[in-house]
Amino acid sequence: MTRSIYEQALASQFDKLHPRIQERFGFSSKDQAASIGQGVMERIWFAKWAVLPLALGASRHIMFPQGGSHIPFTIENYAYQDKFGRETITWIRKFQFKRTIRHFDATMIYSEERRQIVDYLGNKQHLAVDLDITAASNGGIRIRSGDQRFYEGILQFTFPPQLTGIAEVMEWYDDELEKFRISVHVSNPMFGSVFHYEGSFEAQLISLNHIPLDAMPLRQEKRE
Incomplete structure (x- = not known):
């Protein structure tokens, strides 16, 4: 039986998640399903000193040097x-x-x-990040990034901590609003906050027969 990657990472902690969070993070390829959501980011912020690295990342769909409030957004998980x-x-x-x-x-x-989830950032899977995932006391899921590795052709190396962005992610379900809430904060050990957004959204599981081509990465990396 194929379990979701989050069930594998959380083990017994998965049962501590809110039922709607379990639904969003509990499906796998065997279910032939996707979680499709839309909502509003109440705030998106970035550090002005980080414009250049964020602009470079934006070319590969990794963050971006732009901010604002009440920004509509969509999220697709296949x-x-x-x-x-x-x-x-x-x-x-x-x-x-x-x-x-x-x-x-x-x-x-x-x-x-590695006995944990690895997150390939961007659309070419050239940046691999270890993730520490735990269940939060409010039934949400908490994610913190760890070691980061760069893969491009024969080139591969691990970033020194001073050059990484540490991501803190929290997603939970708000019963009063009947919406999912999300908060993402990326910081650097030396320079502080880099990028942040927070907002709310609605999401539903849908059935599907195939993954849309534009949802697939342009390149798949074997190295973890």
Whole structure:
């Protein structure tokens, strides 16, 4: 039986999640389903000193140097097995600013070797990030990034901590609002806050027969 990558990572903690969070994070490729959501980011903020690295990341759908308030966005999570046979979940996020749509994409796998989830940021899977995932006291899911590795052709290396962005992610279900809430904060050990957004959204599981081509990464990386 194929379990979701989050069930594998959380083990017994998965039962502590809110039922709606379990639904959003509990499906796998065998279910032939996707979680499709839309909502509003109440605030998106970035550090002005980080414009250049964020602009470079934006070219590969990794964050972006743009901020604002009340920004509509969509989120698409598809489950499938990649060409290496690994259970995979997509994170396709689109932020609809007045004059442009910004993307923040990722694909996550559960690494048996590392015994944790590995997050490939961007649309070419050249940046692999270890994720520590726990159940929060409010029934939400908490994610904190760890070691980050760069893969491009024969080139591969682990970033020193001073050059990384540490991500703190919290997603939970608000029973009063009847919506999911999300908060993402990225910081650097030396320079402080880099990027932050928070908002709310509605999401539903839908059935599907195939994964849309534009939801797949342009390149799949075997190295974890």
